[in-house]
Amino acid sequence: MHEPLDGRANGPVILVVEDEVLIRLDNAEELRRAGYRVIEAADAPEALGFLSGSEPLHLLVTDINMPGALDGLELAEMARSLRPGLPIVLASAHAPHGFEADRVIRKPYFASELVKIANELIEATWRTGNDNQQAC
Amino acid sequence: MADRERQPTSLLIADSDALVRHALAEYLRHCGYRVIEAASFEEAQLVLDSPSQPDGGAGPVDFVLSDVELMGGGNGFALRAWLRERYPDVPVLLAGSIQSAAEVAGELCDKGPELKRPYAVEQVIDEVRRKLAERARSVI
Numbered sequence: 525m526h527e528p529l530d531g532r533a534n535g536p537v538i539l540v541v542e543d544e545v546l547i548r549l550d551n552a553e554e555l556r557r558a559g560y561r562v563i564e565a566a567d568a569p570e571a572l573g574f575l576s577g578s579e580p581l582h583l584l585v586t587d588i589n590m591p592g593a594l595d596g597l598e599l600a601e602m603a604r605s606l607r608p609g610l611p612i613v614l615a616s617a618h619a620p621h622g623f624e625a626d627r628v629i630r631k632p633y634f635a636s637e638l639v640k641i642a643n644e645l646i647e648a649t650w651r652t653g654n655d656n657q658q659a660c
Numbered sequence: 661m662a663d664r665e666r667q668p669t670s671l672l673i674a675d676s677d678a679l680v681r682h683a684l685a686e687y688l689r690h691c692g693y694r695v696i697e698a699a700s701f702e703e704a705q706l707v708l709d710s711p712s713q714p715d716g717g718a719g720p721v722d723f724v725l726s727d728v729e730l731m732g733g734g735n736g737f738a739l740r741a742w743l744r745e746r747y748p749d750v751p752v753l754l755a756g757s758i759q760s761a762a763e764v765a766g767e768l769c770d771k772g773p774e775l776k777r778p779y780a781v782e783q784v785i786d787e788v789r790r791k792l793a794e795r796a797r798s799v800i
Contacts, residue, residue: 545703546710549696549718556689563682566699570678577679 535559536582536646541571541599542615543590551585554635555642568594575606582646585638587631588616597623611645613638668694671788672721674704674739676731684725687781693788696721700732704739708747721750723788728756728773737770751791755779 538560542548545566552562563579565571567590574581584603588596600612600623614625615633627641671693675681678699685695696718698704704726712719724743728736740752755775774787 545698545706546718549707552697561686564685564697565678566703570699573678574682 535561537561537563537580538583538585538642538646539563539565539571539574539581541565541568541584541586541590541596543567543587547587551635551638554639558639558642560642560646567592568596568599571599572602572606575603581607581610582649583611583613583642585613585615585629585642588614588618588620600625609649611649613641613645668692669722669788669792670694670696670718670720672696672698672704672707672718672724674698674701674724674726674730674736676700676727676729680727684781684784688784691785701730701734701739702732704730705742708743708750721747723792724750724752725784725788726752726754728754736773741770749795751795753784753787753791 538555540548540551540555540562542551542564543566548564548566552564555562563574563581565574568586569592571584571586572594575584584600584607586596586599590596594602596614596616597620600614603610603612611626613627613629614620614623615629615631617631620628626645629638629641671688673681673685673688673695675684675697676699681697681699685697688695696707698707704724707718708721708724710718724739726736726739730736730739734742736754736756740754743750743752753775754773755777756773757777775783
């Protein structure tokens with residue numbers, strides 16, 4: 525476990541979008557143990573509620589295949605326009621097409637792998653003080 | 661058993677409004693609880709049925725806080741009824757608006773929600789402590 529980067533009281537904020545509750549729980553708890561604040565969303569519409577709000581976000585991790593009107597790829601597209609510069613990680617059993625994510629994590633994966641990716645993607649923006657990726 | 665006693669109390673919040681669920685969960689985490697979030701009736705069931713595993717799993721849940729208007733195959737009343745049958749030792753706290761909850765509770769001949777929306781988050785802590793203390797007394 526590492527402390528929140530640069531010792532701020534609250535760590536960087538990660539939005540985790542996953543419709544399988546036990547996977548979401550596992551990922552969220554591992555990321556929290558690593559010092560991050562985690563917002564959990566069970567589907568794309570829930571995630572959009574946070575992406576369009578004023579909560580600072582430093583990383584979006586989304587599953588691609590989710591039930592409902594929007595899948596993870598469409599959510600990622602919307603996130604790019606709502607939060608330019610927000611790093612995006614796509615999780616999928618298959619290679620995604622049509623979206624340039626910052627990172628793709630192939631399912632099944634260990635939550636520890638996600639923490640490693642989060643550390644790499646967040647550290648640069650967090651250290652430079654770019655911690656207020658609010659919606660335009 | 662000793663290991664279990666050192667674990668923080670695990671609370672499950674079942675609420676289909678992500679913004680409400682997140683705000684409440686963050687507050688309760690800040691207060692030292694382990695908080696598991698469920699967005700639907702089915703997610704709550706999955707979490708409650710999930711044993712603790714070396715590589716994950718929710719493990720035992722000590723307390724359930726559910727919104728009356730939970731989405732999915734059942735509402736908060738249905739979740740409470742399911743818990744009474746399957747996990748009778750797990751206290752449940754229902755939250756909801758007065759009118760809709762009273763209508764449903766009346767139909768079910770069951771008691772209404774203990775927490776009436778809008779409520780202060782401090783009330784949740786009080787209710788959690790009270791119900792867990794009640795359970796501890798009943799075990800003794």
